[in-house]
Amino acid sequence: MSIELNSLLEYLPQKAPVGFVKEVLVCEEHESRTVVRFESSPTLSMLSEAGAQSSIFLRLTEEKKAANVPTRAMGMLVSVKSKWLYKSDKKSFEVETNYVSNLDSFFIVSFTVFDGEVAIAEGQIAAVLEQNGVAL
Amino acid sequence: MSQSYLSKDLYSIVSKSDERVEVILSSADHPVFKAHFEGMPLLPGFLQVDIIAEVLEKDIDAITSAKFVQKVLPKEHLTYTITPTKSGVRVKLLNASEELCGDFKLKWSDKVD
Numbered sequence: 090m091s092i093e094l095n096s097l098l099e100y101l102p103q104k105a106p107v108g109f110v111k112e113v114l115v116c117e118e119h120e121s122r123t124v125v126r127f128e129s130s131p132t133l134s135m136l137s138e139a140g141a142q143s144s145i146f147l148r149l150t151e152e153k154k155a156a157n158v159p160t161r162a163m164g165m166l167v168s169v170k171s172k173w174l175y176k177s178d179k180k181s182f183e184v185e186t187n188y189v190s191n192l193d194s195f196f197i198v199s200f201t202v203f204d205g206e207v208a209i210a211e212g213q214i215a216a217v218l219e220q221n222g223v224a225l
Numbered sequence: 226m227s228q229s230y231l232s233k234d235l236y237s238i239v240s241k242s243d244e245r246v247e248v249i250l251s252s253a254d255h256p257v258f259k260a261h262f263e264g265m266p267l268l269p270g271f272l273q274v275d276i277i278a279e280v281l282e283k284d285i286d287a288i289t290s291a292k293f294v295q296k297v298l299p300k301e302h303l304t305y306t307i308t309p310t311k312s313g314v315r316v317k318l319l320n321a322s323e324e325l326c327g328d329f330k331l332k333w334s335d336k337v338d
Contacts, residue, residue, distance in 0.1 A: 134271035
């Protein structure tokens, strides 16, 4: 059974103007790819947040949804490290995220931001899944 | 000082020096708080970092590490302390109760317009 990837955007808890993910291109167990857009050229912090938001789509597989994994849980950002590889003044990018590891509800994910084929920023985030303020 | 489309009216500066910056956040009516999150307004971590760079007119080249220790709420009085390190700066973010909310190690440079 296939799913309409962009229907998954409803699971993004961050709304405009803070919700940066506009399209979901890939949504797999260990990898996601999204299109993110900003109203002006983003800072490195904004790109890191875009990486965190894109990581939400790592876990929304059909199998997990069927198993009632709480897809509406919020991932509370615990830590970030990131760096520019090549500064860009554009406003739209693709973000690839890859699962690194997890311990229960504590997840580590890496991300790379692309301007076309060029990687412009990369980093790693750690987040804890929460629901109603309680770690899952 | 130029503000981004997200931080416009999000905070007001109480005091500012190269070593210490105090700001007060706007109410939960600000669009950022309405969007992050609906019904549970929190200052996003990325804006915790961007506010201090914006106030001191810096461009962040690398986030060596940013730890978000405690949730930051609307109307909070926040204090940033900035300490130079061998490779950049260390910024600590405290709330009015002097509880640590964020601990950031950054590499930054003066903003170029």
